[in-house]
Amino acid sequence: MDVFYCLIHTPEAITPELCVLPGGTELDAMRGLTEVARDWPRLERIDLYRGNCEVRSFVPSDLATLRFPRALAA
Template sequence: MDVFYCLIHTPEAITPELCVLSGATEIEAVRGVNEVARDWPRLERIDLYRGNREIRSFAPSDLVPTSPIRALAA
């Protein structure tokens, strides 16, 4: 069974951080990428892998915002 993981690229790091994701499907792995992104405010991109195969790279604009837009309606 292949494991989902991501490489987290930030401006201050020479090498990316590795984060293993829980989840059995790509949809669950993408949810995990969004959760991981919340902990990295200076994120450049996150690369999602399944085993040795890259699935997708995410720019910060591809990820779900950390604060809901509902606050604008108040």
């Protein structure tokens, strides 16, 4: 089973912060990523990884528009 994690990039940090995300599906990881992003007000970018593979990079405006389908969010 691959682990989902994200790298959090901020203007003041030389290296990004690492955060392991809960859950085993990409939908769970996305929920966790949006929760983590709320704790970083000076977020520049957040990169989502599954194991060693990058899934996607997000900027704050991407996260503001994320909507989870009701059927999947339940």
